[in-house]
Amino acid sequence: MKKSVHNTVKKHLGEDFVLEKPKDLAFGHYATPVAFSLAKVYRKSPMLIAEELAEKFADEAIFTKVEALKGYLNFKLSDTFLDQKATEAILDEKNFAKGEKSGTILLEYVSANPTGPLHIGHARGAVFGDTLYKIGKHLGYDITAEYYVNDAGNQIYLLGLSIYLAGREAFTDLEVTWPEEYYRGEYIFDLAKQAKEAFGEAVFSDEKSIEKLSEWGKDRMLDLIRSNLADANITFDTFVSEKALFAKWDETFEKLKANNAVYEKEGKVWLKSSEKGDEKDRVIVREDGRPTYLAGDIIYHNEKFERGYDHYINIWGADHHGYIARVKAAIDFLGYDPDKLEVILSQMVALLKGGEPYKMSKRAGNFILMSDVVEEVGAEALRFIFLTKKSDTHLEFDVDMLKTQDSSNPIYYIQYAHARVNQLFEKAGKTPAEVVSFKLEELDEDAHNLLFTALLLPEVIEDAFESRQLQKLTDYLKSLAAFYHQFYNKHKIVGTKNEDKLLKLSAMVAVTIRTGLRLMGIEAKYKM
RNA sequence: GUCCUCGUAGCUCAGCUGGAUAGAGCACCGGAUUCCUAAUCCGGAGGCCGUGCGUUCGAAUCGCGCCGGGGACACCA
Secondary structure (H helix, E strand, O other): OHHHHHHHHHHHHOOOOOOEOOOOHHHOOEEEOHHHHHHHHHOOOHHHHHHHHHHOOOOOOOEEEEEEEOOEEEEEEOHHHHHHHHHHHHHOHHHOOOOOOOOEEEEEOOOOOOOOOOEHHHHHHHHHHHHHHHHHHHHOOEEEEEEEEOOOOHHHHHHHHHHHHHHHHHHOOOOOOOOOOOOOOHHHHHHHHHHHHHHOHHHHOOOOHHHHHHHHHHHHHHHHHHHHHHOOOOOOOEEEEHHHHHHHHHHHHHHHHHOOOEEEEOOEEEEOHHHHOOOOOEEEEOOOOOEOHHHHHHHHHHHHHHOOOOEEEEEEEHHHHHHHHHHHHHHHHOOOOHHHEEEEEEOOEEEEEOOEEOOOOOOOOOOOEHHHHHHHHOHHHHHHHHHOOOOOOOEEEEOOHHHOOOOOOHHHHHHHHHHHHHHHHHHHOOOHHHHOOOOOOOOOHHHHHHHHHHOOHHHHHHHHHHOOOOHHHHHHHHHHHHHHHHHHHHOOOOOOOOHHHHHHHHHHHHHHHHHHHHHOOOOOOOOO
């Protein structure tokens, strides 16, 4: 819709201009302040220029009115134009708001260590990534959703050790010395119990079994993580194992050496990341020959870029932001364009319940489980609330709020608007297919503006995706629902002479809400 | 100390590629149901847009300084 307007306006202006949506629909559907900037060029008042420009649009069918007001040029779309768009959307709902974007994107998110269940912070990144994925695909991008599994390194050993010690303490009389660092929390004990069933008690009396427990525990945790994600309607296209990637270490390392990216000092191998904008050089191989975590990420990103996507997006916890510079440096050294990698940071979540704050700390074991929250408020409410805020700002919410069933709970409010439409059709004994042929013409101001608002979804999702600000979609759906509720209260629909037209308008609103919700992984309700 | 991020209504937050009277929800106060679901709607109250200077015809929005909150600064992942 915006594109049609833009093209039409451009035809008459022939130069750069900003097309914006006026704050108040009474001004028009679209507007441009172009006369203000032209005022300087032509040395005439903006008001005069706007008036002259307005006359050029007299014959354009997509506008019913183009007027100059206080220097602004305001455009009002015609009924015919809006009706045509609505008819298309209702008849071909699947393709409503579809984009024609092209290009491949590798989207990596969650990538939580397989050393425990997902907590609420992971959930935020997961929901954001999954929704970005769904919207991006709808817009036409070829996106792959990937999970990087950190199944190598010290934390996997610690997982095995923790299971080993927990089992030793619970099921044997042997002495237990807890190290400074280990995983705690109920799930470790549960794993120990399972390990006992799988391997027998003897597994806790021989340190050699730690390795076996590590490997086994990691697989259990990966299963758990997948199931946590599935419960929130999140699935991945690919899982990439850090451990498996290490087979390519020599090859990657040779490439770094060939590109003069590394040096040896104090018995360690360093990456010259400070040459590429990082604060300092980073160790990638320790004195004892073990590669650092960064080495794994270097292999991974080399491998990612070998796969040749147009663009790469990583969603990381905000605490990793210092890590961006070194990974980009490595990409640069490997001969790839670091600007193709975009990192979106996902900030902390502070959860309240009845006003009481929860604290979370993965190491201490008292973190809030994603699965607990999903169970308590439902995956859909959780998804929605996460999407109402920018990913890189702190988010605070009260789980009790998500359990209320009134307008304080935005997901309910939107679902109710959708259900209302369905109820109207039932009441009238008609279906959308039966009213779609009625022309939405000669509508009053409210209906006309509601129709216009419902048709904004394509530009809203494009804006939300390109700016990575998915709250634009939730905000939009909230305001569309509000608009519809107002309309419903003000205008009787069933049994009036305009019944068919208003039902068609309602059907359009429902198509938009349903599509918007679907892109967020939420199913619209037909009855509440 | 360096870097990142945030500071807008009592609370949680939108708005920020500069533009028309600064928005929403919650909470608070007052209304609406013989009429399609009141799970809704209408009205009211509530703001030196942290602060100072600058750029501009125009600044919540851009720039610099300051104040305040949070985070990151590993050979941990």
